[in-house]
Amino acid sequence: MARIISVALPKGGVGKTTTAVNLAASLAVAEQRTLLIDMDTFGASALSLGFTEGSIRAGLYEVFNFITGIQNAIHRTELKFLDFIPANVRSMQMEERIIRVADNRGILRNALRSVAQQYDYVILDCPPFLRGLSANALTASDSVLIPIKSGHFALDAVDRMFKYLEWVREVSHKAIDVEGILITMHEPNTRVTDITVRELKAKYGKHMLATSIPRNTALCEASFYGKPAILYDVNCRGAAAYLKLAREILARNAGHPPALQPTVIQLSRQA
Numbered sequence: 001m002a003r004i005i006s007v008a009l010p011k012g013g014v015g016k017t018t019t020a021v022n023l024a025a026s027l028a029v030a031e032q033r034t035l036l037i038d039m040d041t042f043g044a045s046a047l048s049l050g051f052t053e054g055s056i057r058a059g060l061y062e063v064f065n066f067i068t069g070i071q072n073a074i075h076r077t078e079l080k081f082l083d084f085i086p087a088n089v090r091s092m093q094m095e096e097r098i099i100r101v102a103d104n105r106g107i108l109r110n111a112l113r114s115v116a117q118q119y120d121y122v123i124l125d126c127p128p129f130l131r132g133l134s135a136n137a138l139t140a141s142d143s144v145l146i147p148i149k150s151g152h153f154a155l156d157a158v159d160r161m162f163k164y165l166e167w168v169r170e171v172s173h174k175a176i177d178v179e180g181i182l183i184t185m186h187e188p189n190t191r192v193t194d195i196t197v198r199e200l201k202a203k204y205g206k207h208m209l210a211t212s213i214p215r216n217t218a219l220c221e222a223s224f225y226g227k228p229a230i231l232y233d234v235n236c237r238g239a240a241a242y243l244k245l246a247r248e249i250l251a252r253n254a255g256h257p258p259a260l261q262p263t264v265i266q267l268s269r270q271a
């Protein structure tokens, strides 16, 4: 049964999509059968994996509206062990509709039941607001991974996330775990970063992950070219950091870290 992890924080531009895409790719490289789902109507993770309107058959939109079953929305990717479900929301009308349908918090959880057996990990890239599609993602999840970029309001956003988790636990009667807080775009020895990290450690110390992601332009370039960093520049610091994150998460959940070998990346024949 897959471990389902939401990548969420009610703030934009903190590295949610970059983390969802690159963590999913790193887990796939470790031969974990992984499914990435784009829960954000903006569709950034589809672009980051090189999907265009023409290469998308169906997505979350069709699944939420019962137009198609979830199996039909699963797309293969360049990586053998990574599958992807795009949001496939292509107009304002579609966006309004999917958000309305998502008022029912249980849709994704129900839809995932039939595919969770096929995967080791399901990673959900959430939008920068809570409720709606995020509520659906969290209701379906075993845990939440909280990426945060150091700076103003960072702590506020994490506080809001934790309050919201309490609410999700109450209304969905579910023990959702915190997978961890991940510092992204880390620039050590800058004043703002040092203060933010200190504040986060003081308040949420036990949830802070050992791995942090450095600021690394190769991560932006990779998404621009529609590839996970590991396929764009396997030697860049960003790719290495996300491999380390995957290893930390695997160790948390399996009790022992596997040896990750980025040199034996398995590419999909169908991609």
Ligand code: ADP
Pocket: 011, 012, 013, 014, 015, 016, 017, 018, 019, 044, 128, 184, 185, 186, 213, 214, 215, 216, 217, 219, 220, 221, 223, 238
């Ligand atoms: P979110 O999904 O939270 O809105 P994104 O993952 O889209 O955030 O990241 C916002 C911007 O920051 C993007 O342009 C992305 O390429 C860039 N970015 C993300 N992580 C890093 C990093 N570690 N180093 C440099 N740029 C990054």
Ligand code: MG
Pocket: 016, 017, 018, 040, 044, 126, 127
């Ligand atoms: Mg995003």
